[in-house]
Amino acid sequence: MNIDGCERRRELLKALRATIAATPLTVKNLAELLHVSVRTVHYDLDILTDELQDSGVRLCRKARYGVWLETDADDSKQPLLQTEFLSPKERRDFIILELLADGWHAIDEIAEKLSISRNTLLADLKDVQELIEARGLVYESKRGAGISISGSEQSIRDMYIHIFAKADYDFRYGINRKFPVQSAQGAFQTYTAKLPLEDIAARFIALMKKHGILENDASTNRMICALAVQVKRLQAGKELTCSQKVSFLGNEGTTLTNLAMEIAQVMAAFQKGVQNAGEIQYLIRELLHSRIYLFADKSGDGGPKDVNLHALKLSRRFVEQAQVWLGDIYQDDDELIYNLAMHLQPAIERARFGIVLTNPLLGQIQEQYQSLYMVAHKAADRLTEELGIRFTEDEIGYLTIHLGAAVERKRLMQKQKLSVLLVCGNGIGTANLLAMTLKNHLPYINIRDCLTLQTG
Template identity: 30%
Template sequence: MYVSARERKLLERLLADDRDVTVGELAEELNVSARTVHRDLQGLESVLRRYGLGLAKKAGVGIRLVGAEENKQALAAELLRLSHHEYTPEERQLMILIALLEATEPVKLVSLAHDLNVTVATVSLDLDKLEQTVEAYGLSLIRKRGYGVELAGSESAKRRLISDLLFRHVDEHEFLALMKETIQKRADDPFDTMAEKLLGLVDRKKLTVIEKQIEQVKEKLPFTMADSSYIAFVVHLALAIERIKRGEAIHFDQQDLQAIQATKEYEIAGVLAESLERAFGVDIPKEEIGYMTMHLMGAKWRSRQGAVMEEPSLVVGMKAQQLIRFVSRELGVDLSVDCTLYEDLVVHLKPALYRLEHGMGIANPLLDQIKQDYAELFVIVADGARQLFGDIPVPDEEIGYLVLHFAAALMREKKGWKVLVICSSGLGTAKMLATRLKKEIPDIVSLEQASVFEWKGKDVSGYDLVISTVPLPEEYGPHIVVSPMLTEEEARKIRECLERKSAAEKRMEKEPMARRNRPALDTMKAVRRISETIIHILDGFSLEVVKVRSVHELLADACRRLERNGVIVDADVVLEELRRRESLGGLGVPGTRLALYHARSFAVLRPSLTMYRLDAPQTAAGMDGKPMDINTVVLLLGPADADEEMLAVLSHISSLFVKDEQTLAILTHGDEEQVHLLISAHLEQFFDDYWTLAKE
């Protein structure tokens, strides 16, 4: 069987999608006219008949490949076996880039032309087109007669290009398979597909070793990485080890390196670097550890609990609240009361802001679909984000993920089936799938998202259904695999599954009550921990007017008083932790006259919130790095081993200090009774929301 490169691409596109695709879509993807697509489809009908397949065409709807699944798989296998004598221009250019990235010396154009089965003139034209691609990464092509062609530029830029090529052209499922046992068995097999040629840039044998080293430091991470960030980190380390061995040093600005050396992420990266040095017999310089740290700081989070309490500054929380208020005004819908939206945005924005400030891009394979499905919301969020972040350019990929959080909030409901969504692209994709699920099946509510790497061994007894966007091995338990955008067929399959489950539950109604009520007992215990934390906070709250003194003296007196009252056991330990927090950045809340000092320590026995109103303003460093006048010092403390429920309460209290203008006015100028009443009302609402959700 012979098909041209364009026909092969057309067949691969139709095989990859079960939904109807319009000729216009195909023409746009292939960069040809609709007439050309019609002509190619007509020419492919004989090929399809040979495999017992056909094309279903619906006017105004589109085209779909129809036939038995095994026939489709046979055709897909044949396409893989085909010798690619003819590459598309895009494939040729990708092949040239791979060759240049792998080369340690200039590559002759004649050699490239021979490998690609084209003329030297064609290779020269491809190189002309590649100039713009590599320039975007700060790289350049050196081309001289008799010399060949060479990719010139910094090592960090080359690695960034490799990572982007991998994420743009290799399906995430292939990455997951590559990093799991299913592909390790054929680590020495030749590369047949374009994706595998790209994966050849990464030494597959190293991935397993690297994963084992990461596992050893995993517990030290203050969060769980989304799969996409985890994959990017593993790929980065594999590239780094490979290129360190080749003597290709990376450069890191010494001032920036010094700035991040005080972070927890640098400490973790250092431990990991030592482990990798032993495993691979290489010396990893501080510059490489700096880049490892940047990956950790720019990684997408999956854990929400304690996100605000642990944040060295509340600037991220302020940005989240401002964006929520902007979108609420534009939509005419009040989203400021949605705690989940606020928490999710804080979790997303912290690494997102770091990525933006340091020019670290992020892939969003669902961007086109997001723009199509949420066109109006996308424009509003984009406008808000670009106003909010000022001079920092916010790419559409980041906007797309923010849109998913707002879309989920707009459609959030609190009744229905409990569903766990397994997703490999971070909270954003899982949120989008949850949104689609609730739209197609109103009785479903997504309570939690987890990554593939978190999934194994997870207790799923509290969920009615597990839905995954990636195939999971059988030992991971029962689940339904769907696409992030959820097709009609997938929605139907889920409905049928829930109907069967509903029928099964009716048959089990006579099951012993003690066995059925076990989850209810766990819920009551969690509610008790929430209420105990709130009682400690409200009973111990005080707002005292104090005479002008240095903030450090004020904090010392406050901690000693709390020690006398049995709230903490060692005032000096807590003071040291507060000073360490302050050294990481200012604690003044910009746009207010508040300074929020917060810490968790083993010297703290129970949660505490106290406030101190100064009789004259003091100058302090703000969270934005600028000096500001403060008239109120807030001291929020929690035990180092605080449980999930206590952290949720403390995080909610932290969020009040970046809430709306009315709340801030009371916190800044109100008396003890007014502030106590405000905090009581918010905590009561928090408890009511938690209890309502727990009962469902």
Template identity: 20%
Template sequence: MQLDDRSNNFINELVSNPNIKSKDLERKYNLSRRQIDYSFEKINYWLSTKNLPVIERTRQGVFLVDPVTIQTLSPQSEDDAQMVKILNEDERVNTILFMLISNFEELSIVHFTSQLEISKNTVLSDLKRAKHIASKYDLAIQYSRREGYLLQGKEFNIRRLLLSLVHLMLEMSNGKELMESIARIEQTELIDIRNRIEIIENELGMKFTDEKIDMMPYVFSVILKRIHEGKLIKQTSMDYQQLSDTKEYRATEGILGDVEDIPLEERLYITLHLLSTNVYWSEHLTTDVIPELTLALEKMLTLFEKSTCIVIQNKPQLLNKLLLHVKPAYYRIKYHLTEVMEIEDPISEEFKELHHLVKKSTAPLSQFIGVKVPDSETVYLTMLIGGWLTKQGEKIQTKIKAIVVCPKGVSVSRLMFGELRELFPEFIFLDSLSIRAFKNYQLDYDVVFSPVYLDTEKKLYIANSFLGQEEKSRLRKQVMIDFHGIALQGFKIRDMKAIISKHSTIHNEELLIKDLYHYINALNDVPVEISDPAPSYSLRDLISNSNINLVDRVDDWESAIRLAATPLIEQQCITENYIEAMLENCTDDPYIIIGKGLAIPHAGPEDGVNQTAMSLLRIKEGVKFSEDYTIHVVVVIAAVDKDKHIKALMQLMKLSAHKKDMEQLATASDSETIEQIIEKYSKKEETEK
């Protein structure tokens, strides 16, 4: 047997210089650690077949090579070290799957052992792994005495697997030769298909990436063979109207050549492949792109700017760059072809936080496509946006990054997160977390804001869940002095706009406000308020007599939630689905407990909220939420957005912190007493203003 060239090079390096480290090999051969690992997996497998001690590696990247191995592999044994290319386990499994897709003869164990030059037991073990991978594509590997091993399932899914396999096998040192041998592909055939692809590029006014140009001849060669063998795509979810109304559909003739009687579904599939293939240049991008896709990307960039407080310069140019990637990605995501987009290495440490912020900004894109944007696609978006920011001199890494840790539940956490982000617009706020999530948080950050003490080496600021104006001023001053040695008075953009309007005509108010915001924020580390306070309901607006229930006892926690939500169901403020969502969210989750004996079960607006509302259930004997919590008051919160219920929630939080009023609430004999307490805290907030 013999090793591949890369593995032979590594052995020669170790024999000539036993002190060489893993990092040295990475730098010298421009390889990733993962690629180095693969090569040494092959080397050690080969050594074990020679009954030689395997090569070990320390945590410091130093290789430990047994003297017997060094002596055996020294130059005089060079001939012995040149014998058949060894495939690792992953490569063998990929080869088996490729054989099942591209070979149309009866396949038995003998075929696999002969092709891979391994034992029958190893083949059986590899077949188990191959079955597992096939199942991810809704495919099955089955065996019969008459037909041997077969890959069964929808042809569309077999093609999805084929795309991934070609991508992976091209990364193997002998992958091209393997595919050509297994699928009986002639070089003339590959050259012919490549020439056709280049003609199509000219017709479409675009250039495919080099990686895709390497893949496509092998992919189309196998597909055309499958079509010839009658392995055709049947009815699929492919949108005829959307795909047929493209230049790519008309260009399919160039790929199919002289193949006759091609079904419509096959033409649509070739069209989809062309549409989902990455390009690095396009002449007609702006006219060909889906209009709604452009709008979704614009919204995504706006959301990114808002969350990072960075103004993207020359945004139309960046938008075109993104469209170049996102247009084919749109078709990959929509038709579940993203498996082919394998990312060899995870996102670099340099772009880790940026990647997180880009992912959080892709909501408009996900909403437009109808499914979540996969991580493999957001990696490319991160690289493009990161490169653009670096070009304009912006670096996320140099900005102060903050997180908010709040044990008070989703609504309270969002409120605190939003208020702090407005108070510190020069910071990048990464996430709002529960204490449990904080303990396992992986991203790098500089500042933590929390209403409770946390064990952290980073700068921690204790802040109330609900920040009054006085505390905002104190917190702002403290943080600015700590980080910059100076604290400046804040600006209110709306007030500035009002002054400007007295002496001039404003043609575009929102644009003026936006420009003022970014200008002041760039000059000073000051709090900038853009928006007027959003309209919000008080407790008395949302909890009226008809929304209050008093009972002595309930059977269990689920019964308490269902009974508490009854008024909102009757008033059609929520649907039954919202109750189920609350129960699911509340399972053993103490973060809905905001005060002694007070719980605020809630779910998202999308779970069945028709109207912002609250309802209150008083349980005299209390109900066990868990071993640690007994609840006497349940307030169901239903919010259509993140703003309208915030005032009422703040008032409820203040009530929960007042021991005497909470006791009175828990023991009230009538709903009028509860209404008086609610009125008291609604008025209290107005007086404080």
């Protein structure tokens, strides 16, 4: 049983609820129930003790006796005991979702909805304000009125998508409507309850298959969340006016714009207004943000996609800068040059359009490949300075993956290995990172090629 810390603590809290009207549970009992170590249970109990402060519920522990919960009042006045446990980050997301609704919001009403104390909410609001303002929104607090959020329509949509897309969905195989209300999936389901979400997801996925775009689940999930938010906002009369257009390096701009227009045509069956100029730009932006990019294919035989010549030039320039610190020659690594060019094309357009990409592997990359990450950062800074743009750390993390794969390829090139074909369900960058990890742990293999759903 492999569950993350927050989900594990939810299960722990569920088990402890029974101790209010029954005997305590020992740490050993809890460890066996959750299939984790005693040490992990102690760790989770420490976190729960902090999280339950000011909630009206106390977590009690006594050596050689057990662990149990006590309440300050009868159970009917303790909503926490009937709802799912939220981590601080999840709680802040739910607060933001409440504030994104139009108008002013009373603090006591928000606290009651989330089953938390007023003091806990006030403490959370400091972080909430920082998160909101970092995404270009305005946070206002007025005595007697409450709190409100305002900002551009694009910023508001971005905030919704940022929260909803954190969760894992399975849109390819239908919509699961059984998630707890107080979970990221549950919040999204509540938001889309009156939308034909199954049809929206099915039609979008069918369109991607038609164009041979088989993106990873994270890309598909994020884009479907973006489509749902678009429909909901249009239903509320919140239309996007035509904003700054994305400037593309080559004719891929036309290709991606045509894809966005085709998506809008499909979505028009669900909501009017999706084919307006501002909404088309929204779709282009979200395709780039979701890392869904349609390259021109001029080969006609299913061969490699046509990479813009300028992107190839920039790729070689990036490698030249990286070699200043790597002290090796990688200009003859055609796979590195090609893969970097494939990534740089949409990456530069994201930077020009101000799209902040989230890299879920960034922490792992910075920790395990610290030196290589710094090399990629320095090379990227030199390159983007020439272009008048700037890459985010998340984007540089993806560039590090490509560099790391090339370093490992060079190191193992001359050794006799067992030939292996690696097939990965995600993008080429993730496939290359997986290849590098496998080579580190299985030095006797030679990964001859990496295939993804996009190329397979």
